[in-house]
Amino acid sequence: MVRAVSLSDEQFRAVMGSFAAGVTVVTTRDAGGRPLGLTVTAFCSVSAAPPLCLVCLSHGASALDALCDSGVFAVNLLSQDQAELSRRFAGDEADRFQGLEIERGPETGCALLPEALGWLECRVWQRHPAGDHEVFIGELLSAGTRPGQPLAYFRGRYAMLAP
Numbered sequence: 001m002v003r004a005v006s007l008s009d010e011q012f013r014a015v016m017g018s019f020a021a022g023v024t025v026v027t028t029r030d031a032g033g034r035p036l037g038l039t040v041t042a043f044c045s046v047s048a049a050p051p052l053c054l055v056c057l058s059h060g061a062s063a064l065d066a067l068c069d070s071g072v073f074a075v076n077l078l079s080q081d082q083a084e085l086s087r088r089f090a091g092d093e094a095d096r097f098q099g100l101e102i103e104r105g106p107e108t109g110c111a112l113l114p115e116a117l118g119w120l121e122c123r124v125w126q127r128h129p130a131g132d133h134e135v136f137i138g139e140l141l142s143a144g145t146r147p148g149q150p151l152a153y154f155r156g157r158y159a160m161l162a163p
Contacts, residue, residue: 020154025076025089027111028067035111036063039090051140056133074110077118079148080160107141118145
C-alpha cells in the first residue's frame with residue numbers, strides 16, 4: 001500500500017536540494033532559428049539502447065513553446081568555470097545569448113556552448129506532463145565531450161568536485 005506523504009514546498013525543496021545535480025544549459029530554437037536556452041538541473045540518462053536522455057522544463061519556462069514546436073534540443077553540460085553562465089541562463093534576460101559565441105549543432109541547429117564539458121543533440125522522442133513540469137525524453141543524435149571538471153548544484157549553491 002502507498003502511504004501519502006505531506007510535505008511543505010520548503011521541505012520538498014530542502015530534501016531535493018540534498019541531492020547534488022550536474023548543471024546544464026538546455027537550448028532549442030524558435031521557428032526563425034533564433035536560439036533559446038535555460039539552466040536545467042533536471043537531466044539524466046534514460047537508456048543506452050536506444051540512447052535516450054531526459055530533461056524537465058517548468059510550464060513557465062521561456063523556451064518551452066519553442067522546444068515543443070521544434071521537436072529538438074541540445075544539452076550543454078557545464079564545467080566548474082561556467083557558474084556565471086548558469087546564472088545568466090537562469091535569469092530573466094530577454095536575450096541570454098547576446099554577446100556569446102556559440103556553435104550550432106550539426107543535427108539540430110541548437111546552440112552549443114563553447115567550453116562546456118559535453119553536449120548532446122536530441123530529437124524529442126516522448127513528452128509527458130508531470131505536475132508543473134513537462135518531461136522530455138530525447139533520442140540522441142550527436143554528442144561530444146571536452147576535458148575538465150563538472151559544475152554541480154547542492155543545497156542552493158554551486159559546488160565543485162575535487163579532481
